[in-house]
Amino acid sequence: MSADNTKGSGKNSGGYSRRTILRGSAIFAGFAATAAVRGFPAVKAADATTLRYLGTAVNQSADIAKKVKEDLGITIEYVPVTTDEVTKRIITQPNSFDIVDSEYFSLKNLIPSGNLMGMDAKKIKYADKITSVFTTGTVNGKTIGDQGTAPKKVFYLEGQYSKKFASSPTEWITLIPTTYNADTLGIRPDLIKRPIEHWSELLNPEFKGKASILNIPSIGIMDAAMAIESAGIHKYADKGNMTKEEIDLTIKTLIEAKKAGQFRAFWSDFNESVNLMASGETVIQSMWSPAVTAVRSKGIPCTFQPLKEGYRAWASGFGLPKTLEGKKLDAAYDFVNWFLSGWAGAYLNRQGYYSAVLETAKEFMQPYEWAYWMEGKPAEQDIHAPDGSLLEKAGAVRDGGSYDTRMGAIACWNAVMDENAYMVRKWNEFIAA
Numbered sequence: 001m002s003a004d005n006t007k008g009s010g011k012n013s014g015g016y017s018r019r020t021i022l023r024g025s026a027i028f029a030g031f032a033a034t035a036a037v038r039g040f041p042a043v044k045a046a047d048a049t050t051l052r053y054l055g056t057a058v059n060q061s062a063d064i065a066k067k068v069k070e071d072l073g074i075t076i077e078y079v080p081v082t083t084d085e086v087t088k089r090i091i092t093q094p095n096s097f098d099i100v101d102s103e104y105f106s107l108k109n110l111i112p113s114g115n116l117m118g119m120d121a122k123k124i125k126y127a128d129k130i131t132s133v134f135t136t137g138t139v140n141g142k143t144i145g146d147q148g149t150a151p152k153k154v155f156y157l158e159g160q161y162s163k164k165f166a167s168s169p170t171e172w173i174t175l176i177p178t179t180y181n182a183d184t185l186g187i188r189p190d191l192i193k194r195p196i197e198h199w200s201e202l203l204n205p206e207f208k209g210k211a212s213i214l215n216i217p218s219i220g221i222m223d224a225a226m227a228i229e230s231a232g233i234h235k236y237a238d239k240g241n242m243t244k245e246e247i248d249l250t251i252k253t254l255i256e257a258k259k260a261g262q263f264r265a266f267w268s269d270f271n272e273s274v275n276l277m278a279s280g281e282t283v284i285q286s287m288w289s290p291a292v293t294a295v296r297s298k299g300i301p302c303t304f305q306p307l308k309e310g311y312r313a314w315a316s317g318f319g320l321p322k323t324l325e326g327k328k329l330d331a332a333y334d335f336v337n338w339f340l341s342g343w344a345g346a347y348l349n350r351q352g353y354y355s356a357v358l359e360t361a362k363e364f365m366q367p368y369e370w371a372y373w374m375e376g377k378p379a380e381q382d383i384h385a386p387d388g389s390l391l392e393k394a395g396a397v398r399d400g401g402s403y404d405t406r407m408g409a410i411a412c413w414n415a416v417m418d419e420n421a422y423m424v425r426k427w428n429e430f431i432a433a
Helices: 062-072 083-092 104-113 199-203 217-230 244-259 270-279 289-296 326-340 343-349 358-363 367-373 403-407 420-432
Strands: 049-055 074-080 099-103 176-183 185-187 211-214 263-267 284-286 303-305 311-321 390-392 410-413
Touching: 049 083, 049 326, 062 074, 062 326, 062 343, 074 326, 083 099, 083 104, 099 104, 099 326, 104 311, 176 326, 185 199, 185 289, 199 211, 199 217, 199 284, 211 217, 211 270, 217 244, 217 284, 217 311, 217 410, 217 420, 244 420, 263 270, 270 284, 270 289, 289 303, 289 390, 311 326, 326 343, 343 358, 343 367
Parallel strands: 049 074, 049 099, 211 263, 211 284, 311 410
Antiparallel strands: 099 311, 176 311, 185 284, 185 303
Protein backbone atom coordinates (compact mmCIF):
# COMPACT_ATOMS: atom_id res chain seq x y z
CA MET A 1 0.00 0.00 0.00
CA SER A 2 1.01 3.54 -0.66
CA ALA A 3 2.41 5.65 2.13
CA ASP A 4 -0.34 8.10 1.27
CA ASN A 5 -2.93 5.52 2.16
CA THR A 6 -3.13 6.47 5.81
CA LYS A 7 -6.09 4.27 6.72
CA GLY A 8 -7.89 7.34 7.87
CA SER A 9 -5.47 8.44 10.53
CA GLY A 10 -1.85 9.05 11.35
CA LYS A 11 0.64 11.59 10.12
CA ASN A 12 0.98 13.01 6.65
CA SER A 13 3.49 15.45 5.29
CA GLY A 14 4.60 16.32 8.80
CA GLY A 15 1.04 17.13 9.87
CA TYR A 16 -1.51 15.39 11.98
CA SER A 17 -4.74 13.52 11.49
CA ARG A 18 -8.23 14.38 12.61
CA ARG A 19 -7.26 12.71 15.87
CA THR A 20 -4.28 15.00 16.55
CA ILE A 21 -5.95 16.22 19.72
CA LEU A 22 -7.42 12.83 20.45
CA ARG A 23 -6.31 11.56 23.82
CA GLY A 24 -3.42 13.98 23.76
CA SER A 25 -4.01 17.09 25.76
CA ALA A 26 -5.87 16.58 28.98
CA ILE A 27 -5.80 15.15 32.44
CA PHE A 28 -9.22 14.08 33.61
CA ALA A 29 -10.75 14.02 37.03
CA GLY A 30 -10.44 10.73 38.76
CA PHE A 31 -11.21 7.24 37.87
CA ALA A 32 -9.37 5.63 40.78
CA ALA A 33 -12.20 5.93 43.24
CA THR A 34 -14.38 3.72 41.08
CA ALA A 35 -11.69 1.24 40.06
CA ALA A 36 -12.55 -1.45 42.57
CA VAL A 37 -16.28 -1.06 41.90
CA ARG A 38 -15.67 -1.66 38.21
CA GLY A 39 -13.69 -4.81 38.83
CA PHE A 40 -10.22 -3.29 38.62
CA PRO A 41 -8.63 -3.94 42.02
CA ALA A 42 -5.40 -2.21 42.96
CA VAL A 43 -2.35 -4.01 41.60
CA LYS A 44 0.83 -4.46 43.58
CA ALA A 45 4.01 -3.17 42.01
CA ALA A 46 5.43 -6.68 42.01
CA ASP A 47 2.59 -7.78 39.75
CA ALA A 48 3.06 -4.93 37.27
CA THR A 49 3.18 -5.77 33.58
CA THR A 50 4.41 -3.71 30.66
CA LEU A 51 2.42 -3.72 27.41
CA ARG A 52 4.06 -2.55 24.19
CA TYR A 53 1.30 -0.55 22.49
CA LEU A 54 1.82 -0.24 18.71
CA GLY A 55 0.07 2.57 16.89
CA THR A 56 0.43 6.05 15.43
CA ALA A 57 1.76 8.74 17.72
CA VAL A 58 -1.45 10.76 17.52
CA ASN A 59 -3.40 7.86 19.06
CA GLN A 60 -1.13 7.60 22.08
CA SER A 61 -1.59 9.60 25.26
CA ALA A 62 0.54 10.01 28.36
CA ASP A 63 -2.66 10.72 30.28
CA ILE A 64 -4.20 7.37 29.39
CA ALA A 65 -0.94 5.62 30.23
CA LYS A 66 -0.89 7.38 33.59
CA LYS A 67 -4.46 6.33 34.41
CA VAL A 68 -3.85 2.73 33.43
CA LYS A 69 -0.78 2.66 35.64
CA GLU A 70 -2.78 4.06 38.55
CA ASP A 71 -5.80 1.82 38.13
CA LEU A 72 -4.34 -1.46 36.91
CA GLY A 73 -0.61 -1.26 37.65
CA ILE A 74 0.01 -1.85 33.96
CA THR A 75 2.77 0.16 32.27
CA ILE A 76 1.94 1.20 28.71
CA GLU A 77 5.05 1.47 26.55
CA TYR A 78 4.06 3.30 23.39
CA VAL A 79 5.59 2.23 20.08
CA PRO A 80 4.76 5.20 17.83
CA VAL A 81 5.11 4.54 14.10
CA THR A 82 3.50 5.72 10.87
CA THR A 83 0.21 4.12 9.88
CA ASP A 84 1.75 2.09 7.08
CA GLU A 85 4.41 0.90 9.52
CA VAL A 86 1.65 -0.45 11.80
CA THR A 87 0.58 -2.74 8.97
CA LYS A 88 4.16 -3.75 8.16
CA ARG A 89 4.93 -4.57 11.80
CA ILE A 90 1.86 -6.77 12.13
CA ILE A 91 2.77 -8.69 8.99
CA THR A 92 6.54 -8.95 9.45
CA GLN A 93 7.25 -8.45 13.19
CA PRO A 94 4.29 -9.76 15.24
CA ASN A 95 6.62 -10.26 18.22
CA SER A 96 7.44 -6.54 18.38
CA PHE A 97 4.22 -5.50 20.19
CA ASP A 98 1.68 -6.75 22.73
CA ILE A 99 -1.36 -4.76 21.63
CA VAL A 100 -2.04 -2.77 18.46
CA ASP A 101 -4.41 0.08 17.61
CA SER A 102 -5.26 -0.35 13.93
CA GLU A 103 -7.99 0.53 11.44
CA TYR A 104 -10.83 -1.82 10.54
CA PHE A 105 -10.31 -1.34 6.84
CA SER A 106 -6.72 -2.58 7.06
CA LEU A 107 -7.96 -5.95 8.37
CA LYS A 108 -8.40 -7.34 4.85
CA ASN A 109 -4.62 -7.07 4.53
CA LEU A 110 -3.81 -8.12 8.09
CA ILE A 111 -5.97 -11.15 8.86
CA PRO A 112 -4.66 -13.30 5.94
CA SER A 113 -1.17 -13.03 7.52
CA GLY A 114 -2.41 -15.08 10.46
CA ASN A 115 -0.49 -12.81 12.83
CA LEU A 116 -3.49 -11.47 14.76
CA MET A 117 -5.54 -13.73 17.01
CA GLY A 118 -9.28 -13.48 17.47
CA MET A 119 -10.09 -11.82 20.78
CA ASP A 120 -12.19 -14.04 23.07
CA ALA A 121 -15.59 -12.37 23.57
CA LYS A 122 -15.98 -14.33 26.82
CA LYS A 123 -13.02 -12.39 28.25
CA ILE A 124 -14.38 -8.99 27.18
CA LYS A 125 -16.64 -7.82 30.00
CA TYR A 126 -18.68 -5.47 27.81
CA ALA A 127 -18.60 -7.48 24.56
CA ASP A 128 -22.39 -7.65 24.43
CA LYS A 129 -22.60 -3.89 25.03
CA ILE A 130 -20.45 -2.85 22.05
CA THR A 131 -22.53 -0.59 19.84
CA SER A 132 -24.49 -2.29 17.06
CA VAL A 133 -22.72 -0.06 14.50
CA PHE A 134 -19.94 -2.68 14.65
CA THR A 135 -21.77 -5.93 15.32
CA THR A 136 -24.82 -5.70 13.07
CA GLY A 137 -24.34 -2.51 11.04
CA THR A 138 -27.38 -0.87 12.58
CA VAL A 139 -28.19 2.22 14.64
CA ASN A 140 -31.29 2.06 16.80
CA GLY A 141 -32.58 -0.78 14.62
CA LYS A 142 -31.92 1.05 11.33
CA THR A 143 -29.52 -0.53 8.83
CA ILE A 144 -26.76 1.89 7.84
CA GLY A 145 -24.66 2.08 4.66
CA ASP A 146 -21.97 -0.58 4.32
CA GLN A 147 -20.10 0.37 1.16
CA GLY A 148 -16.35 0.13 1.70
CA THR A 149 -15.10 -1.83 4.71
CA ALA A 150 -18.01 -1.62 7.13
CA PRO A 151 -16.82 -3.04 10.48
CA LYS A 152 -19.62 -5.62 10.54
CA LYS A 153 -18.00 -7.28 7.48
CA VAL A 154 -14.72 -7.86 9.32
CA PHE A 155 -15.72 -7.93 12.99
CA TYR A 156 -15.70 -11.68 13.59
CA LEU A 157 -13.33 -14.55 12.72
CA GLU A 158 -14.32 -18.16 12.10
CA GLY A 159 -11.93 -19.28 14.87
CA GLN A 160 -9.33 -17.86 17.24
CA TYR A 161 -6.49 -18.25 14.75
CA SER A 162 -8.57 -18.20 11.57
CA LYS A 163 -7.45 -16.28 8.50
CA LYS A 164 -11.07 -15.87 7.38
CA PHE A 165 -13.80 -13.50 8.48
CA ALA A 166 -17.02 -15.06 9.75
CA SER A 167 -20.28 -14.19 8.00
CA SER A 168 -22.20 -14.36 11.28
CA PRO A 169 -21.29 -13.58 14.92
CA THR A 170 -18.78 -15.88 16.63
CA GLU A 171 -16.84 -15.82 19.91
CA TRP A 172 -13.77 -14.42 18.14
CA ILE A 173 -13.51 -10.66 17.52
CA THR A 174 -10.90 -9.11 15.20
CA LEU A 175 -10.60 -5.67 16.83
CA ILE A 176 -12.28 -4.19 19.91
CA PRO A 177 -13.35 -0.64 18.91
CA THR A 178 -11.35 2.25 20.29
CA THR A 179 -12.89 5.17 18.39
CA TYR A 180 -14.96 5.95 15.31
CA ASN A 181 -16.82 8.78 13.64
CA ALA A 182 -18.56 9.93 10.47
CA ASP A 183 -16.99 12.60 8.26
CA THR A 184 -18.54 15.14 5.92
CA LEU A 185 -17.64 18.47 4.29
CA GLY A 186 -16.60 21.57 6.21
CA ILE A 187 -18.03 24.89 5.06
CA ARG A 188 -17.78 28.62 5.85
CA PRO A 189 -21.49 29.54 6.18
CA ASP A 190 -20.67 33.24 6.60
CA LEU A 191 -18.99 33.33 3.19
CA ILE A 192 -21.34 30.97 1.32
CA LYS A 193 -24.51 32.61 2.68
CA ARG A 194 -26.93 29.93 1.48
CA PRO A 195 -27.86 26.38 2.51
CA ILE A 196 -25.47 23.57 1.55
CA GLU A 197 -27.26 20.22 1.43
CA HIS A 198 -25.40 18.01 -1.07
CA TRP A 199 -21.91 16.60 -1.63
CA SER A 200 -22.13 17.80 -5.25
CA GLU A 201 -21.47 21.35 -4.01
CA LEU A 202 -17.78 20.38 -3.74
CA LEU A 203 -17.72 20.45 -7.56
CA ASN A 204 -20.08 23.40 -8.02
CA PRO A 205 -18.40 26.07 -10.26
CA GLU A 206 -19.93 28.66 -7.93
CA PHE A 207 -17.03 27.80 -5.61
CA LYS A 208 -14.33 27.88 -8.28
CA GLY A 209 -10.95 28.45 -6.65
CA LYS A 210 -12.54 28.15 -3.20
CA ALA A 211 -12.85 24.36 -2.85
CA SER A 212 -10.35 21.84 -1.52
CA ILE A 213 -10.16 18.07 -1.33
CA LEU A 214 -8.16 15.78 0.92
CA ASN A 215 -4.93 14.54 -0.67
CA ILE A 216 -4.94 11.08 0.88
CA PRO A 217 -5.88 8.86 -2.08
CA SER A 218 -8.02 6.24 -0.36
CA ILE A 219 -10.11 8.89 1.44
CA GLY A 220 -10.02 11.73 -1.08
CA ILE A 221 -11.33 9.52 -3.88
CA MET A 222 -14.30 8.49 -1.73
CA ASP A 223 -15.13 12.13 -1.02
CA ALA A 224 -14.92 12.72 -4.77
CA ALA A 225 -17.20 9.74 -5.40
CA MET A 226 -19.76 11.10 -2.95
CA ALA A 227 -19.73 14.38 -4.90
CA ILE A 228 -19.86 12.69 -8.32
CA GLU A 229 -22.74 10.42 -7.33
CA SER A 230 -24.57 13.36 -5.76
CA ALA A 231 -24.19 15.29 -9.03
CA GLY A 232 -25.80 12.41 -10.94
CA ILE A 233 -22.69 11.71 -13.01
CA HIS A 234 -22.31 8.06 -11.97
CA LYS A 235 -23.86 5.58 -9.54
CA TYR A 236 -21.20 3.43 -7.85
CA ALA A 237 -21.84 -0.18 -6.88
CA ASP A 238 -19.34 0.33 -4.03
CA LYS A 239 -17.52 3.63 -3.59
CA GLY A 240 -15.02 1.83 -1.37
CA ASN A 241 -14.12 -0.75 -4.01
CA MET A 242 -14.28 0.80 -7.46
CA THR A 243 -13.58 -0.97 -10.73
CA LYS A 244 -10.75 0.35 -12.89
CA GLU A 245 -13.36 1.93 -15.14
CA GLU A 246 -14.92 3.72 -12.19
CA ILE A 247 -11.52 4.92 -10.99
CA ASP A 248 -10.85 6.28 -14.49
CA LEU A 249 -14.22 8.08 -14.56
CA THR A 250 -13.68 9.56 -11.11
CA ILE A 251 -10.17 10.81 -11.86
CA LYS A 252 -11.25 12.18 -15.26
CA THR A 253 -13.98 14.19 -13.53
CA LEU A 254 -11.53 15.51 -10.94
CA ILE A 255 -8.94 16.48 -13.55
CA GLU A 256 -11.56 18.37 -15.55
CA ALA A 257 -12.60 20.25 -12.41
CA LYS A 258 -8.98 20.98 -11.53
CA LYS A 259 -8.20 22.34 -14.99
CA ALA A 260 -11.28 24.54 -14.73
CA GLY A 261 -9.79 26.04 -11.55
CA GLN A 262 -12.18 24.46 -9.05
CA PHE A 263 -9.63 23.59 -6.37
CA ARG A 264 -7.66 26.07 -4.29
CA ALA A 265 -5.54 23.35 -2.69
CA PHE A 266 -5.14 19.67 -1.89
CA TRP A 267 -4.49 19.41 1.83
CA SER A 268 -2.88 16.46 3.55
CA ASP A 269 -2.49 17.54 7.16
CA PHE A 270 -4.68 18.87 9.92
CA ASN A 271 -3.13 22.33 10.26
CA GLU A 272 -3.28 22.97 6.53
CA SER A 273 -7.02 22.27 6.46
CA VAL A 274 -7.56 24.62 9.41
CA ASN A 275 -5.54 27.42 7.83
CA LEU A 276 -7.34 27.14 4.48
CA MET A 277 -10.74 27.56 6.09
CA ALA A 278 -9.76 30.10 8.75
CA SER A 279 -8.21 32.37 6.11
CA GLY A 280 -11.21 32.07 3.81
CA GLU A 281 -9.03 30.74 1.00
CA THR A 282 -11.51 27.89 0.85
CA VAL A 283 -15.20 27.95 1.74
CA ILE A 284 -15.99 24.27 1.18
CA GLN A 285 -13.68 21.27 1.53
CA SER A 286 -13.03 17.78 2.82
CA MET A 287 -12.59 18.21 6.55
CA TRP A 288 -12.28 16.42 9.89
CA SER A 289 -14.29 17.26 12.96
CA PRO A 290 -11.48 18.60 15.19
CA ALA A 291 -10.29 20.84 12.36
CA VAL A 292 -13.74 22.44 12.23
CA THR A 293 -13.56 22.90 16.00
CA ALA A 294 -10.11 24.48 15.64
CA VAL A 295 -11.45 27.04 13.14
CA ARG A 296 -14.39 27.86 15.43
CA SER A 297 -12.04 28.27 18.38
CA LYS A 298 -10.57 31.23 16.49
CA GLY A 299 -13.99 32.90 16.50
CA ILE A 300 -14.53 32.09 12.81
CA PRO A 301 -17.81 30.47 11.67
CA CYS A 302 -17.26 26.94 10.36
CA THR A 303 -19.72 24.06 10.09
CA PHE A 304 -19.21 20.29 9.76
CA GLN A 305 -22.14 20.21 7.38
CA PRO A 306 -24.68 17.35 7.43
CA LEU A 307 -25.50 16.40 3.82
CA LYS A 308 -28.47 14.54 2.38
CA GLU A 309 -26.35 11.76 0.88
CA GLY A 310 -24.89 10.94 4.30
CA TYR A 311 -21.44 10.51 5.82
CA ARG A 312 -18.19 8.65 5.11
CA ALA A 313 -17.27 6.78 8.28
CA TRP A 314 -14.09 5.34 9.83
CA ALA A 315 -13.21 3.19 12.83
CA SER A 316 -10.20 1.79 14.65
CA GLY A 317 -9.71 -0.82 17.34
CA PHE A 318 -7.41 -2.92 19.53
CA GLY A 319 -5.96 -6.19 18.23
CA LEU A 320 -3.69 -8.84 19.75
CA PRO A 321 -0.74 -10.67 18.15
CA LYS A 322 -1.15 -14.45 17.93
CA THR A 323 2.06 -14.93 19.94
CA LEU A 324 0.73 -13.20 23.07
CA GLU A 325 0.31 -15.52 26.04
CA GLY A 326 0.41 -15.84 29.83
CA LYS A 327 0.69 -12.74 31.98
CA LYS A 328 0.95 -10.37 29.01
CA LEU A 329 -2.21 -11.79 27.44
CA ASP A 330 -4.09 -11.40 30.73
CA ALA A 331 -2.83 -7.81 31.04
CA ALA A 332 -3.93 -7.01 27.48
CA TYR A 333 -7.46 -8.20 28.24
CA ASP A 334 -7.43 -6.19 31.50
CA PHE A 335 -6.41 -3.07 29.57
CA VAL A 336 -9.11 -3.55 26.92
CA ASN A 337 -11.75 -4.10 29.59
CA TRP A 338 -10.58 -0.94 31.36
CA PHE A 339 -10.78 0.98 28.08
CA LEU A 340 -14.41 -0.06 27.63
CA SER A 341 -15.40 0.63 31.24
CA GLY A 342 -16.28 4.31 30.80
CA TRP A 343 -13.44 6.73 31.55
CA ALA A 344 -11.78 6.40 28.15
CA GLY A 345 -15.17 6.44 26.43
CA ALA A 346 -16.06 9.74 28.07
CA TYR A 347 -12.63 11.03 27.05
CA LEU A 348 -13.38 10.23 23.41
CA ASN A 349 -16.95 11.51 23.47
CA ARG A 350 -15.88 14.87 24.94
CA GLN A 351 -13.68 15.46 21.91
CA GLY A 352 -16.39 14.74 19.38
CA TYR A 353 -15.59 11.08 18.72
CA TYR A 354 -17.65 8.07 19.67
CA SER A 355 -16.89 5.26 22.08
CA ALA A 356 -17.54 1.54 21.75
CA VAL A 357 -19.73 1.15 24.83
CA LEU A 358 -22.00 4.14 25.19
CA GLU A 359 -23.66 3.33 28.52
CA THR A 360 -20.40 3.14 30.49
CA ALA A 361 -19.13 6.38 28.94
CA LYS A 362 -22.37 8.09 29.92
CA GLU A 363 -21.64 7.36 33.61
CA PHE A 364 -18.46 9.45 33.37
CA MET A 365 -20.08 12.47 31.69
CA GLN A 366 -22.19 15.24 33.16
CA PRO A 367 -25.84 15.12 32.01
CA TYR A 368 -25.43 18.38 30.07
CA GLU A 369 -22.32 17.00 28.32
CA TRP A 370 -24.11 13.82 27.29
CA ALA A 371 -27.12 15.81 26.10
CA TYR A 372 -24.91 18.00 23.89
CA TRP A 373 -22.49 15.41 22.49
CA MET A 374 -24.77 12.40 22.15
CA GLU A 375 -28.39 13.57 22.08
CA GLY A 376 -28.05 16.61 19.84
CA LYS A 377 -29.61 18.94 22.41
CA PRO A 378 -28.62 22.59 22.92
CA ALA A 379 -25.80 22.93 25.44
CA GLU A 380 -27.19 23.89 28.86
CA GLN A 381 -23.72 25.08 29.88
CA ASP A 382 -20.51 26.00 28.06
CA ILE A 383 -18.87 22.92 26.53
CA HIS A 384 -15.20 22.51 27.36
CA ALA A 385 -12.43 20.34 25.99
CA PRO A 386 -10.67 17.98 28.41
CA ASP A 387 -7.92 20.57 28.89
CA GLY A 388 -10.50 23.15 29.96
CA SER A 389 -10.51 25.22 26.78
CA LEU A 390 -13.88 26.43 25.55
CA LEU A 391 -15.29 24.42 22.63
CA GLU A 392 -18.85 25.72 22.42
CA LYS A 393 -20.87 28.29 24.32
CA ALA A 394 -24.14 27.51 26.07
CA GLY A 395 -26.96 27.20 23.57
CA ALA A 396 -24.85 25.64 20.81
CA VAL A 397 -26.08 22.51 19.06
CA ARG A 398 -23.65 19.91 17.77
CA ASP A 399 -23.22 19.70 13.97
CA GLY A 400 -25.02 16.61 12.73
CA GLY A 401 -27.22 16.38 15.78
CA SER A 402 -27.54 13.25 17.88
CA TYR A 403 -25.53 10.04 17.73
CA ASP A 404 -28.49 8.19 16.20
CA THR A 405 -29.01 10.89 13.56
CA ARG A 406 -25.37 11.13 12.58
CA MET A 407 -24.24 7.50 12.74
CA GLY A 408 -27.60 6.49 11.29
CA ALA A 409 -26.77 8.46 8.12
CA ILE A 410 -23.55 6.64 7.14
CA ALA A 411 -23.27 6.07 3.38
CA CYS A 412 -19.86 4.39 3.18
CA TRP A 413 -16.74 3.46 5.16
CA ASN A 414 -13.04 4.06 4.59
CA ALA A 415 -11.56 1.18 2.65
CA VAL A 416 -8.62 -0.21 0.72
CA MET A 417 -9.78 -1.07 -2.79
CA ASP A 418 -8.87 -4.28 -4.60
CA GLU A 419 -7.44 -1.94 -7.26
CA ASN A 420 -5.62 0.18 -4.68
CA ALA A 421 -2.27 0.36 -6.51
CA TYR A 422 -4.00 1.43 -9.73
CA MET A 423 -6.15 3.95 -7.86
CA VAL A 424 -3.14 5.57 -6.16
CA ARG A 425 -1.33 5.85 -9.49
CA LYS A 426 -4.35 7.52 -11.11
CA TRP A 427 -4.86 9.80 -8.09
CA ASN A 428 -1.27 11.00 -8.39
CA GLU A 429 -1.95 11.79 -12.05
CA PHE A 430 -4.81 14.00 -10.89
CA ILE A 431 -2.62 15.83 -8.34
CA ALA A 432 0.10 16.33 -10.96
CA ALA A 433 -2.29 17.38 -13.76
